[in-house]
Amino acid sequence: MSLGDILETEIQGEIARIRADGQARADQIVAQAQERARTMVDSRQRALQSDYAAGLTRARSAADLDANAQRLSAGDTLQVQAFQAAEQTLQEVTTVAEYPQILARLIDEGLQALPSAQVVEAASAEHAAVHQALAQLGRSLDVRVNEQVKTGVRLVGEGGKTSVQNTLLGRLNAGRADLSAQVSRLLAEQ
Template sequence: MSLAEILEQEVQGEITAIQQQAAQKAAEIVAQAQERAQSMIESRTRLLASEKAAALTRARSAADLDGNAQQLNAANTLQSRAFVQAEGQLKAIPQHPEYPQILARLIQEAHAALPSADAIEANPAEVDAVRQATQTLGLPLEVRPNSSVATGVRLVGAGGKTSVQNTLIGRLQAGRETLSAQVSRLLNE
């Protein structure tokens, strides 16, 4: 073998070794780049998943708040309607045949609270029924019309300084808070 062939073989061997080293180095660089890229993809995927979960949580919370607000609004509307209907039915009670007994009971309760009463006031449409009830109960009270009194009576003490009002609508209003809680519970069930 000639010197030129030997040199050529050595040069060829070095070229092959350099090519192998370059290929190995390139493979390492590509592997590192792929590893970094995969890490970036995984990190970005986790970040997006976290953002998506947070957005879903916010959306659910907003939907829950909106749903609760709508439910509360509907409950308030239904409750208001229920009280309006109840008041309407109470205003119609004076037309019922059993109203004189109810009126007598209201007068008895008011008189028990203000036994020194010297007058009783009632809605002008109910004055006759009140007179009958006071006669039946044996109460010598002056009966006076008062258009601000409805579905019951107002007993007035001597000199008009004290009074006790006992009406069905007044009872509804006085019990509204307790009744509201019961109506809410019924609506939620």
């Protein structure tokens, strides 16, 4: 073997070793890059899953708020309708045969609060019932027209300085807050 062959064999060996070292180094670099890429992908996936979960939670919360708002709106609408129906029914009570007895109670309660009453005011459509109620009570008071007083009476004291109003619609309005709570509770139970 000649010196050239020996040198070539050593050079080939050195080249093979350098290639092997280079390949090992390249494999190591590729493995590290792949590990970093996997770590980045995993981290990004976790971040996306977290963002997705947070977005889903926000969407559910928004949907719950919207549903609650719609329920409240529907409840408010139903409550308004309930009070309108109650007012309509109370206005229709003025046409039933028992209305003079109802007026008698309203007048009697008014007289307990204002015993010196001299005048009873009521809507003109209710005057016949007012006269019947006064007859039931054995009382004689002047009856005057006041179209603002419906579904009941307004008793006026001597000289017109004091008065007491006692109407069915007035009672409904006075109890509206308490009734609203009860209506809301009933609507929530359904």
